Amino acid sequence: MTRYRKPGPIPVYLGMVTWGNMAFMTWATMSAVYRIQEAGLDPVQLILVGTVLETSIFLFEVPTGVIADVHSRRLSLIIGYALIGLGLVLEGALPVFATILVAQAMWGIGFTFTSGARQAWLADELEDGIGAGQIFLKGAQLEQIGALAGIALSVVLATISLALPLVVGGIMFVTLAAALVVMMPELGFNPTPSTNRTSWREMRTTFAAGVTTTRTHPVLMAIIAIELFAGASSEPFDRLWTLHMLEIFEFPSPWGLNSLAWFGVIGAGALLIGTILTWFIRRMFDVDEPRTPRRLLAVTNASVIASTLVFALSGSFALAVSMVIATTVLRRISEPVADVWLIQHTESAYRATVFSLRGQANAFAQVALGPAMGVLAVMTTLRTALVGASTLLAPSQVIYALLGERQRN
DSSP states (O other), rough: OOOOOOOOOOHHHHHHHHHHHHHHHHHHHHHHHHHHHHHHOOHHHHHHHHHHHHHHHHHHHHHHHHHHHHOOOOHHHHHHHHHHHHHHHHHHOOOHHHHHHHHHHHHHHHHHHHHTTTHHHHHSSSSSGTTTHHHHHHHHHHHHHHHHHHHHHHHHHHHOOTTTTHHHHHHHHHHHHHHHHHHHHSSSOOOOOGGGSSOHHHHHHHHHHHHHHHTTTTHHHHHHHHHHHHHHHHHHHHHHHHHHHHHOOOOOGGOOOOHHHHHHHHHHHHHHHHHHHHHHHHHHHOOSSSTTHHHHHHHHHHHHHHHHHHHHHHHHHHHHHHHHHHHHHHHHHHHHHHHHHHTOOOOHHHHHHHHHHHHHHHHHHHHHHHHHHHHHHHHOOOOHHHHHHHTTHHHHHHHEEEEHHHHHH
């Protein structure tokens, strides 16, 4: 009898990111429509769904990271994908607000199990991480292919039932977890010895040192402040734009397109345009030059303010769709530029801590201000809340201008 041989780490990694992103987009493309039309959530409830997700990520990011570092990257990934999948199946099976909150908490905890574990696992399995960069780039390309396939699958399934994209997406994640149990090798992982494991006290000390460093560095303080405004603005837009589209516009039907297909078009359009624009920026701008990231981010931030505002006020379906795509693309292409900007102003010793602080600032703003924006939408109109989302980015533009003046002097 022939003994089963596990495939190597490279095909496992590439298959994992492709299938995982396909599963994610199968769920994500129609999740907001499902919550609005099947579960009947109002604006406050839609934003509270995001609040629960962000809170669970905030609370479990460090504890789940310990499992990946101390016990097993493989185990962490299997647990994470299984939790995500079960959460999505639960949400699709029971369109009730309380159930959706539980499902999102499961999704958030599952995400923290996978966060960083894929990359760490691949680096462990390759000799000294050699060649990992090229594999990550190839994986990013395959993720785009998986995303497009997931969007198409989501639209097809939604025409049968709005619950199907969530249930099928969840089953795909559970299937991925099961496949990793059978196929995923883990030969290069060396558990952290107990004498070298970071204690909670040491983690608090490192975190405090990172905070102190950030507080004494004007540019880093500015980056954290900008991230606060970004989180406060993104949460109401992300949770409410779908509801706004469904309430305000009558969807045209060229070539037999219905409203569900239109959401697939928006997702695919944002993905393709974002990929092209990212390639263009890489070719046209030297983002490693110290002044370039701030200038690019100032332009993209101003553009997001404008696109969000035009979307909120527009009475034209075509213009509204264009502005949703523009907002999504602009925010997506700004992420790697912001990473470069932060790296330019941090040293290796505390860089991870500052990245963490930036992420925590974004999550904190979403949790702190998101529900208030939902209440604003209920008490006034969705349009008012979306105008508010645009306005919340205005202080960042002032910060970019002040930093530019500081650079010139």
